[in-house]
Amino acid sequence: MPYDPPPELASMSLAEIAEAVEQRKLPPVEQWSPEHSGDSEMRIAAGGRWYHADGEIKRQAMVRAFASLLMRDEEGQHWLVTPHQKLSIEVEDAAFVGTDIQRRSDALALRLNTDDLVIIGPDHPLTAEGDRDQPAIYVHARRGCRARLNRSTYAQLAELALGEGTEDWNVTSGGETYSLLPPR
Structure with missing residues (x-):
């Protein structure tokens, strides 16, 4: 499925920004309780680059897809969550x-x-x-x-x-x- 990024922020009105926020439908990870948990072998570096097994994930569409499944628990651990599994992800600074x-x-x-x-x-x-x-x-x-x-x-x-x-x-x-x- 092709992805069209939103227009440049400078060209958007507040109403257009609010509409873009509203249109971004994220998976309901908060509602999922997967039985399997493990390690994703993924890391988000301090500068925002994503890695899997020490190789950089360079496709922005993949990063965007993984980011839509991301959450952080009360202890500060970041997780990639699907209906079937919950995998830890290392975050060096901020997600x-x-x-x-x-x-x-x-x-x-x-x-x-x-x-x-x-x-x-x-x-x-x-x-x-x-x-x-x-x-x-x-x-x-x-x-x-x-x-x-x-x-x-x-x-x-x-x-x-x-x-x-x-x-x-x-x-x-x-x-x-x-x-x-x-x-x-």
């Missing part, structure tokens, strides 16, 4: 990478490295970790999995914060205020 961010009205929209779109807000909060010299910005993507903003996306977000006229490095989205600086 996804935020690759573009745009302000639309009172919301921030984020594109992930899997072409998924997320609207930052109460269901998808933004958190700052690390230290003030090297902050790491994360967004809750789905099913316990997080996305880490890459360097250029962090720079976009910092420009948005400065453009909002705040000197405290805060941004607002979906009625919530988020700091771009980790707590001291």
Whole structure:
């Protein structure tokens, strides 16, 4: 089945972004209770590249398909879940990478490295970790999995914060205020 990625985030309205989010139907992994569990021999590197048995998975369609089955449990373990099996997957940092961010009205929209779109807000909060010299910005993507903003996306977000006229490095989205600086 051919895959058409969504248009560039900069060309989409908030309504179009919300519609694209709504149209992305993910498998109901939360409802599945597979009896078999094991190790997938897969790894997601800190930069967002996917590997199986030390070989990189280069087909974006495969990465997107696997990502749709991904979840993270309360202990922090990531899993690929199907109706028949639950396989562990190693995640070095975050399961996804935020690759573009745009302000639309009172919301921030984020594109992930899997072409998924997320609207930052109460269901998808933004958190700052690390230290003030090297902050790491994360967004809750789905099913316990997080996305880490890459360097250029962090720079976009910092420009948005400065453009909002705040000197405290805060941004607002979906009625919530988020700091771009980790707590001291």
